[in-house]
Amino acid sequence: MAATRDDVARLAGVSSSTVSYAISGRRTISAATRQRVEQAMAELDYTPNAFARGLAGARGGIIALHYPYGRRGVTASEFEYVAAATDRARERGYHLLLWSNPIDDVEGLGSLVSEGLVDGAILMELTADDRRVPVVSRARLPFTNIGRPDDVDGLWFVDADYDALGRLAIDHLAGLGHDHVFFLSQSVRQPERGSGPVGRADSALVASACQRGVRLETHRAENSVPGGRAAAGAFAALAPRPTAVVAFNETALAGFVQTVAATGLSIPGDVSVVALSIGDLAAEMTSPPLTTVSPPGGEIAATAVDHLVDRLEGRRHDAPHVLVAPQLVVRGSSAPPTRP
Amino acid sequence: MAATRDDVARLAGVSSSTVSYAISGRRTISAATRQRVEQAMAELDYTPNAFARGLAGARGGIIALHYPYGRRGVTASEFEYVAAATDRARERGYHLLLWSNPIDDVEGLGSLVSEGLVDGAILMELTADDRRVPVVSRARLPFTNIGRPDDVDGLWFVDADYDALGRLAIDHLAGLGHDHVFFLSQSVRQPERGSGPVGRADSALVASACQRGVRLETHRAENSVPGGRAAAGAFAALAPRPTAVVAFNETALAGFVQTVAATGLSIPGDVSVVALSIGDLAAEMTSPPLTTVSPPGGEIAATAVDHLVDRLEGRRHDAPHVLVAPQLVVRGSSAPPTRP
DNA sequence: CTGAAAGCGCTTACAG
DNA sequence: CTGAAAGCGCTTACAG
Numbered sequence: 113m114a115a116t117r118d119d120v121a122r123l124a125g126v127s128s129s130t131v132s133y134a135i136s137g138r139r140t141i142s143a144a145t146r147q148r149v150e151q152a153m154a155e156l157d158y159t160p161n162a163f164a165r166g167l168a169g170a171r172g173g174i175i176a177l178h179y180p181y182g183r184r185g186v187t188a189s190e191f192e193y194v195a196a197a198t199d200r201a202r203e204r205g206y207h208l209l210l211w212s213n214p215i216d217d218v219e220g221l222g223s224l225v226s227e228g229l230v231d232g233a234i235l236m237e238l239t240a241d242d243r244r245v246p247v248v249s250r251a252r253l254p255f256t257n258i259g260r261p262d263d264v265d266g267l268w269f270v271d272a273d274y275d276a277l278g279r280l281a282i283d284h285l286a287g288l289g290h291d292h293v294f295f296l297s298q299s300v301r302q303p304e305r306g307s308g309p310v311g312r313a314d315s316a317l318v319a320s321a322c323q324r325g326v327r328l329e330t331h332r333a334e335n336s337v338p339g340g341r342a343a344a345g346a347f348a349a350l351a352p353r354p355t356a357v358v359a360f361n362e363t364a365l366a367g368f369v370q371t372v373a374a375t376g377l378s379i380p381g382d383v384s385v386v387a388l389s390i391g392d393l394a395a396e397m398t399s400p401p402l403t404t405v406s407p408p409g410g411e412i413a414a415t416a417v418d419h420l421v422d423r424l425e426g427r428r429h430d431a432p433h434v435l436v437a438p439q440l441v442v443r444g445s446s447a448p449p450t451r452p
Numbered sequence: 453m454a455a456t457r458d459d460v461a462r463l464a465g466v467s468s469s470t471v472s473y474a475i476s477g478r479r480t481i482s483a484a485t486r487q488r489v490e491q492a493m494a495e496l497d498y499t500p501n502a503f504a505r506g507l508a509g510a511r512g513g514i515i516a517l518h519y520p521y522g523r524r525g526v527t528a529s530e531f532e533y534v535a536a537a538t539d540r541a542r543e544r545g546y547h548l549l550l551w552s553n554p555i556d557d558v559e560g561l562g563s564l565v566s567e568g569l570v571d572g573a574i575l576m577e578l579t580a581d582d583r584r585v586p587v588v589s590r591a592r593l594p595f596t597n598i599g600r601p602d603d604v605d606g607l608w609f610v611d612a613d614y615d616a617l618g619r620l621a622i623d624h625l626a627g628l629g630h631d632h633v634f635f636l637s638q639s640v641r642q643p644e645r646g647s648g649p650v651g652r653a654d655s656a657l658v659a660s661a662c663q664r665g666v667r668l669e670t671h672r673a674e675n676s677v678p679g680g681r682a683a684a685g686a687f688a689a690l691a692p693r694p695t696a697v698v699a700f701n702e703t704a705l706a707g708f709v710q711t712v713a714a715t716g717l718s719i720p721g722d723v724s725v726v727a728l729s730i731g732d733l734a735a736e737m738t739s740p741p742l743t744t745v746s747p748p749g750g751e752i753a754a755t756a757v758d759h760l761v762d763r764l765e766g767r768r769h770d771a772p773h774v775l776v777a778p779q780l781v782v783r784g785s786s787a788p789p790t791r792p
Numbered sequence: 793c794t795g796a797a798a799g800c801g802c803t804t805a806c807a808g
Numbered sequence: 809c810t811g812a813a814a815g816c817g818c819t820t821a822c823a824g
């Protein structure tokens with residue numbers, strides 16, 4: 113059916129190993145020979161067989177992106193990560209395999225790894241004490257991470273700069289004149305508390321608020337629409353009522369905004385709202401649209417791919433720790449407080 | 453490093469081919485032998501090498517999901533499709549490879565296909581006259597489709613039932629008493645017009661409106677927030693003004709809703725809104741939340757995976773054409789018209 | 793600068 | 809019911 117390396121060799125009048133070397137560039141080839149090989153390949157419309165290449169010991173050209181199964185909804189638009197990773201992988205000559213299994217199904221991940229299918233992996237949504245890390249390390253599979261573990265030593269990772277995320281939000285509001293802010297946060301599971309995205313944004317918010325002389329009321333809501341409605345109730349009951357809200361809880365924010373509007377409070381007249389880590393579409397659905405501070409998911413994913421490929425190809429050995437700056441997009445939901 | 457099939461054979465005291473057959477089940481094995489082989493595999497923590505399996509002619513265990521590069525934003529939440537496909541593939545024992553290249557980069561797809569890496573492929577977001585179809589067909593790679601082409605003959609596909617999508621929306625509004633509806637549609641490119649999702653929803657809307665005695669005003673907006681603002685202007689200028697809106701344009705809908713709210717019209721008091729193919733989060737961001745009719749992306753993708761795997765494993769040969777019914781979720785944005 | 797050959801770890805006729 | 813062996817299409821020392 114499809115042409116093999118031998119067909120190419122025959123047509124070019126060289127040995128098959130010469131064809132291999134012409135492709136890989138791992139030994140010097142005379143210009144004339146290379147010429148003929150290339151012509152033969154073009155003529156036969158030759159594509160090397162991926163399995164044979166992988167079996168024979170070269171890189172298979174596949175990397176895996178692993179995300180924990182059943183832990184959806186953490187990032188605004190996961191597809192942004194996946195799409196960006198796929199594109200960058202292709203640009204660098206790799207295929208992107210999607211892996212997903214329950215976060216503590218260590219065996220499942222283990223057998224994926226030992227199948228030998230992939231040259232390396234990217235672990236998404238890394239938690240503080242992620243059980244995937246030892247599994248992949250032990251198998252000696254090169255990997256990079258999206259997210260930051262507690263023990264960062266020797267690990268390659270790229271993460272959103274959650275400190276900056278919190279700081280940008282507070283600075284924006286304080287700059288507008290707000291000095292009393294409601295933080296619509298999320299309930300986090302034990303292992304993550306203190307070191308996951310929420311914990312880090314939380315600390316940054318507290319620190320920035322303190323520095324700016326802003327009073328901060330933290331409310332941990334369920335990640336659900338009703339959770340947001342309850343939070344709106346808690347917010348409304350506060351006296352004095354904060355003049356602004358920072359939200360790091362997509363789903364609850366929806367319920368919160370609905371309830372606030374139904375209560376007759378206006379945004380940003382009565383409350384300014386800044387949403388963290390929310391997608392553009394969701395931000396544009398409210399009236400007025402929401403001011404946001406979000407990490408650039410595409411850039412984060414593409415960087416993680418670059419690191420992994422650099423590592424696989426021996427161009428880099430330094431276990432980089434990269435924090436990517438989030439971006440503030442001012443829309444209509446934030447304004448100076450209207451107060452005597 | 454990792455155990456090979458020979459290691460297992462040695463430990464179990466059988467030949468290596470017996471181990472293979474024990475795994476594949478392609479010939480009868482005595483219970484005792486199977487027993488010993490399984491024990492040996494467990495003891496050695498054996499995982500078959502994927503490349504060797506693929507090279508030797510068996511199925512490689514990888515399927516590809518191909519989506520057109522740079523054509524984002526058509527579906528509400530693409531990640532739903534990708535995640536569901538990944539999960540179902542894993543359940544059925546396959547890896548999911550993500551492929552994406554520009555829709556008319558036929559060569560790129562062609563070389564992917566001829567690499568021999570995947571057992572089959574799923575083509576996402578199929579257009580009426582999709583150029584990928586002949587490429588994959590010619591390579592004799594088994595494939596199934598998400599979306600419906602014009603020429604359906606011999607093709608395996610699963611698609612949202614866009615006729616039902618339009619019908620459900622009109623029936624819901626007509627049932628509430630609306631008889632004059634604004635259709636916020638999208639501008640479509642030439643090759644898709646008339647046969648893509650938009651064209652199909654469009655026809656269904658027209659037909660249902662006619663049957664129900666509903667007057668329908670179609671407006672094709674740019675797929676952008678400003679496009680939606682402009683549409684809101686066109687809507688407001690209508691006399692008499694329709695009492696309801698059906699939107700099949702996520703991004704424009706955001707601008708539309710913002711503008712309508714800013715104009716002082718209330719939802720659903722002055723206008724009812726039904727959004728087609730929009731994600732739950734976006735639907736919950738507005739006040740009140742939006743009534744939606746959306747295709748179940750996860751189910752569609754999982755079904756496409758099932759069909760492909762069934763086809764690969766020879767369980768099915770009938771080129772099924774499946775249309776999946778969308779679901780109406782009534783939220784606060786639709787109500788009877790308030791009119792004398 | 794190039795060729796002949798071993799080997800990667802499987803699957804699958806071919807024998808028995 | 810099981811074994812010995814060819815072969816899948818590459819890569820990479822080993823020779824020259």
